[in-house]
Amino acid sequence: MNPRKLLFTVAAALALLAAACGGTTSSNSSETGTLTVWLMNGSAPQSVVDGVNADFKAKHPNVTVNVEIQQWSDVTTKLDTAFAGSTPPDVMELGNTLVAKYASAGALANISSKKGSFENSGTWLQSLTDSCTYQGKLYCVPYYAGSRAIIYRTDMFAAAGVQVPTSMDDLLTVGQTLMAKHSSDPQFSALYFPGKYWYAAAPFVWDFGGDIATQSGSTWKGSLNMPQSQQGLTVLNNLVSKLSRADKTGDEAKQDQAFAQGHIAMIIANGWEVGVITDPKSGDPSLKSKLGAFPIPSHNPGQTAPVFLGGSDLGISAKSQHAALAQEWVDLLGGTKFQSQMVTVGGVIPNTTTLVSLSSGLPAVFAAAAKNSRFTPNSPNWANVESANVLQDMLVSIFTGKSSIPAATSTASDKITTILNS
């Protein structure tokens, strides 16, 4: 066979194959239009997005998918504006604490009747499913979860001769040993804790039996001022004052870059932050072999503290003109094939319990930490508590000594009560 003939044969075979593929999905290939998808910065690796789009394109060759990446810092403003318009994005990733707000306002499509058609819907992570559920109806599909643990420098621990701490008291002792070992470095933090980092503060509140707010009937009550919550914050305040030189009024946005500078032994961080720390551009790749992780220890020796289960869900907007297509796209990203890649490439916790075991190495520590996890009050107004910086302001005033723990917690509790019940 000469080369030209070979080429021809291959081309013919490909054409046949394409025709065959087209045949199996011919029912949908006539669909046209543009599907707009909003994903959050840093959520899915580009290869996963490309993969989902390629699979989608194979079924719907005439549909264009526009994936737009949004920033966390101003996403509520953008979402409000988009939902107020007549053509909001068809699919949008929503932080799990934001869903209730948009579901209650009627912005998201009720997909309760379609639940069974989503792959793995029977084994979705409970707390993500809860975040998608408002007044008994399903408004989104769980996307991925993330929990926080402590990332530490194994080389610094070895040099100081300390082991991974097994209790909060132990954490303080280990930290103080590290501080003493690095006393000549005025920038050193054994545990770097920026003042506004309430996701990392919540475990201390929960571990002592405290909570952010409690619900009885339809009324919420802020509970940061209860003795258990105050006890947790007292322990945290002591740790921060002795072990951290982080900005007491700063947030956690730059903690990975700071960690990569080499003056920090421990940070409380999400699993994916390992990637930021070792990124050649923003971090230091040479740290790859020097990083370890362990769950935040409980005050009860040998146990771990409950952590906030963060994560994202995928919603379909109520005004979408392409609801069926949107649902298919969501099913791809939320299904086994791409969720597996989210675990192996992205290092996150997948939306289904059946794939959690895929994580290995450091991500496995974070997945394990997520087993003892909690969620913020599931109220449509919770997003307003976050937006109003209630918890951040409380932490800042405690850490800077501007107000006492009883005073700061009671101010915050009152505000939370007001906002949640408004």
Add this chain to the structure above:
Amino acid sequence: MGVAGDARASAATGRNIEAGPWRSILARRLLPYALIAPAMLVILGVLAYPLGMLLWLSTQRYGLRELIQHQGEFIGLQNFETFRVDPQFRYVVTVSIIFTIVNVGVSMLLSTGIALLLERVSRPIRVLLSAGLVLVWATPSIPAIDLWQWMFDYEFGVVNWLLTRIGVGNYIHHNWFENPIQGFTVITVIVVWGAIPFLTLMLYAGLTQVPRELVEAAEIDGARPWQVFARVSVPILRPVFLVLFSLSTIWDFGVFNQVWVLLNQRPNENYFLISVYSFQESFRVSQYGLGSAAAVVMVAILVVVTFAYVRQTVRLTEEAV
């Protein structure tokens, strides 16, 4: 009957003249309105309509649900009543007013100083200085604030490094925003830095219009330089000063970017100027009615304050005519 008859006669002739080419008369009367109509339409579209919407929104309970359904609930003046009893709002208004007074004062003082300097330095230096001022003015606001933010950064900032290096004190890990007074000082520096170019160039342009002979006459009469400035230049520059004062007041009362960008879009309550408060209520907490009401209060305060300026300006122009 003479006088009345004359009047009637002239009225009659007048009507005769008008009656002829009435089309052109009508056209002449309507023409100014026709000419001004496009401009009025644009002004109505971009100013009156949004302002009307703002007033209307401020009387509504307008949350996210209402936003999506485009249907608010009328609650009269309840939003304003909320402000009246809210100690935080009182703080916001007080801080905004103090902030405006300080910023307008400092930027006007410095600009006047630099403008006087520009008048006296040699030509090459003047060109260099003006070019520098124009460059500052040409820098887009957000990137400029980002640069300032890096300079005052807690961990990596050059200001902390420099102050420590030159021996002012230990500024390693100094947080400029922990204490609101210090934080507002930094914000004032940035606002004044951004305001100086325009104010200076305007004042310098005004100063060049001060007649040379008046200055010389004053000098011959034995006036000292500051007397020349106070008695000759300032009265002549009064219209310019008035316009610049009112513009600065409007700008500084509405300062938003500097606070918002500098504090990573999450300023704490100490840093709530009225514009930040309004934005927070609207776009962060999705209480668009309350946010609009705050903006209405802001506009009302500005109208009251700038009214004095505007009246003065109008009087001056009338005197000039």
